[in-house]
Amino acid sequence: MSKKPYVIGIAGSSGSGKTFFLKCFLNHFKDHEVTLISQDDYYLPANTKTQEENKLYNFDVPAAINRTLFYHDISALIAGKTVFKEEYTFNNPTIKPKMLEIKPAPLLIVEGLFIFHFEEINTLLDERIFLHADEHIALERRLRRDLIERGYFEEDVKYKWYNHVLPSFDEYLFPYKSQCDLIIENNKDDTAMMVQVTDEISARLRKKLF
Known part of the structure; x- marks a missing residue:
């Protein structure tokens, strides 16, 4: 690429509709025009923990992310380099992770819960988009997703919501909304x-870009 890509950071609370928003947004561009890098692919491995420990393990804190590698790969894309990264499979041992090939493009989307909180990443962003939904609506969507799509128990989903998801949102994302x-x-x-x-x-x- 002849010039630096335009970098947009997109973040939202769990249940805010961020996944659907991204899908709609990316559909407006061809593959060579846009690329997406997601914080979800930078979770530190938790597969050494037992199933019971994983139920209580808090993935909704900055320490759960390989922050250094996430920043490194975003910087590489900005520099016009291709990034290779193994996808995150939510610690599901039945899924063989794919090797992701993330190519640079004029429009770079950085997505994740902590992208505004991570100062070094926030400074790389040219534009910031925040998706939000009221708490009861967001929880309803989370329950629908985790119970049906991921087969979790309602008790576990609610435990994580009130003890992990909400406190993390309040501390690491909501303060950046304004x-x-x-x-x-x-x-x-x-x-x-x-x-x-x-x-x-x-x-x-x-x-602006094309």
Whole structure:
């Protein structure tokens, strides 16, 4: 690439609709125009723990992330280098992780819970987007996802929500909400609204970058 990519940081509370937002957003661009690097692929290994320990292990703290490698790989992409990284499989031993090939592109999306809290990463961002949903709506979405898609027990999901997820959001993400360039309040499962928002953002970026 002849010039530095435009770097957008996207973060949101669990259940804020961030996954759907990203899917809609990325669909507006061709593969060579945009690349995504996700904090989820930088969890430190927890597969040495027993199943019972993993139920209580707090993944929602900065110490659970390989912060140094995450920063290193973002910097490499900004420098125009390709990054190779093994995907994170949520410590599921039945899934063989894929090797991810993350190529540089004019538009770089950095996604994750702590991207604003990690100072060295926050300073790399040109634009910040914050997705948010009211607590009861976010919990309802989290329960729907974890019970149906991941087969967790409701008691475990609620334990982690109140003891891990909410305290982490309040300490490491919410304080940065007011500093973001765009705040998306997503309290309705309104796909049309999300598509419209991503239409507007992508149109603006196309004028700016391409």
